Ligand SMILES: [Ca+2]
């Protein structure tokens with residue numbers, strides 16, 4: 001059974017819930033270990049944020065990775081959502 005995905009945008013930003021955001025991030029999990037590493041996040045920034053995000057991404061990724069282990073952990077998804085709203089042209093619905 002096909003699941004109809006609703007996709008809409010506001011002011012040119014892709015709107016998604018936090019669950020949709022997590023699913024969207026999975027696309028960037030290249031080694032399929034279930035975690036988004038800094039490198040994978042950098043790719044996400046490059047794909048979604050365009051040229052201007054490149055310089056910010058290093059700093060931003062460090063701020064997302066609060067415990068500095070090189071991965072975005074589940075409890076850091078919030079930080080990533082903030083980061084994404086600023087730099088990745090998405091708008092996270094906090095429900
Ligand atoms: Ca990964």
Ligand SMILES: [Ca+2]
Pocket residue numbers: 065066067068069070071072073076
């Ligand atoms: Ca971390």
